[in-house]
Amino acid sequence: IDNMDYDEKNDYYICKNSKKLFANKIINRKSKTGYKSEITCYTCEECHDCQYKSSCIKENNSKIFLENRTKNLQVSKLFHEKRKENLKRIISPEGCELRMNRSIQAEGALAQVKQNMKFRRFLSRGKENVISECIIVAIAHNISRLHNKIVKNKRGIYLIFVMHKFT
Template sequence: MRMKEDAMKNGQLKPAYNIQCGTDSEFITWATVGPQPTDTTTLIPFLQDMEEHIHRLYLNVVADAGYESEENYLYLETNGQRSFIKPNNYEKCKTRKWQKDIGRKENMAYLADEDVYLCAQGRKLTATNEFIRKSRTGFQSRVTRYSCEDCSSCPLKIHENHCKTPLEERTKHFEVSKRFLRQRQEDLERISSKEGIQLRVNRSIQAEGAFAMMKADMTFRRFLSRGTGNVLVETMLLAIAYNMQKLHCKIQSGRFDQHLFPVDNVA
């Protein structure tokens, strides 16, 4: 997989393991080791493995944008858990370029009673097709395709339709999963709440802080063994050492009963 450290700056591939750690009250509660190059497909196996071994189901699951997917949303929803996952377009949608791009469906008006989108020119994009899309994990998502009835002589076509097709032949269309849009909107409302902000801030401090401490303070940069099983043993030993250090630190600072950092106290 591609590493964050790339001395040659050529995107070279290196043998590596994807380490997943879950934290609670600043302690590492579980960890897994896998070959996945991205985090998206690691969430469900991680939660299942953790529930199987420690027999605990967490109500709130907080993760960064790399874990957002319809499959993950649906799993948490079905499992009675609340997702606090930052949408992968959360930062981009704040930019002026994103907000002024009239070709994006997010910037179009949606008429729910008619199930149509309205472009900047006021023309309707209606649902023309519905099909099942299957992911690499086998998850099936129902996707709806919306197309404009008539894009001819549209003065905004060059701004709405970004593709390599000749301008006169372009017709605006896009595909969406209605379930995913609903899930993302509900999740966005949760992470924007006071509770969601505190949980997201603490995820950054606790989860990212655990990796930072192991890499920087404990100077652990490379596994000494090979093979998923052996690497998992190393990871668990490292997590135990980290938890012992964290326990000592919390007792010394009088924070043993503190589970979350208050947002007001975070710089």
Template sequence: YNIQYGIDAEYVVWVTVGPQPTDTTTLLPFLQDFEAHFPQKYLNIIADAGYESEENYLYLEQRGQIAYIKPNNYEMSKQRKYQKDIGRRENMEYNADKDFYVCANGKKISVSGERKQKTKTGYETWKTQYSCENCSNCTLKAQCIHGNRSKTPLETRTKHFEISKIFQQKRAEDLERITSKKGIELRVNRSIQSEGTFANVKADLQFRRFLGRGKVNALVESMLMAMAHNIGKMHHKIQSSRSGQYLFPVNNAA
């Protein structure tokens, strides 16, 4: 089961249990289930990289909520290897007016088509396809064109890629938010509070496996553990005079 905890001020405020193998498709059902039982709606939604998707970005935007979701390439993009990779679209020069990229060898990579893609949740997105004008005899081809599993010889291959322009726009807006002073504070607190809650339940309370079978029993057990965590957290915050503290102060950029 994929257990989702919603954390506010170090307390678990909602729990869901689902069969999803990854976190990407759990955010919307979690928020919908929470809001079906409570009248309040949180303005800021802070989540880790596993929750990033175009569908999630647009869902939150349409409901007047603000996404603070770490892009799934955020940590990787800070590495020198990533920044020096000439084959990555992010490292190419882009002409926004005419909508084309320029590769490291000075060749144009222009729009060659568009296709509609449907996700497992039923969400439809449009992908813009780009292809290089001429990759023949390019001395940088081995560094630019990736994918060693292709059966087509490298000599005859052409550089191409596809992107969702809506997704890239929403990711750029989100990246600006999470790297702001407020975004850093919220992101660091998500790590402390959310990961700390699971650590407490699994390590301190020693809850390592479910005793019952079935989704309902798993949900009940998860909620009981969340209640146990909340009681312990309330006691600890009272004893340490932190009852009114919602966020841990952050002094350094992350």
């Protein structure tokens, strides 16, 4: 899908060999968690004698020979729309600042917990006990950071301060 052009007005994809893939059906799916999605199925108009067929169509242990098969796509339009929106947010200057700040904070915290606090593995068993232990380690890490900021008189100083949040 990423390597094909899409015509939103007429709702079809154009493959590498300039053939059109038209929508032929819509499937409504419901996952185990209850999420409902709408999948649009696209089929190529003509795949015979295509030079890109072997790289375009996967074998997938099909009983139909490759020469007789056509390209089929299943696309969730909502998923691709949300993906584009998120990509715009991530690439924006504010998104870059947030990612940089978060990566620095997360890496530092994990390194501190593992190296300085010598926390290598959980001592308890069971989901609730592990979550409790993780919370205790996080509180200990935050108290240690607060103590160091108080000692160095650096309270209220941030690496990068972002004024507003995403809308």
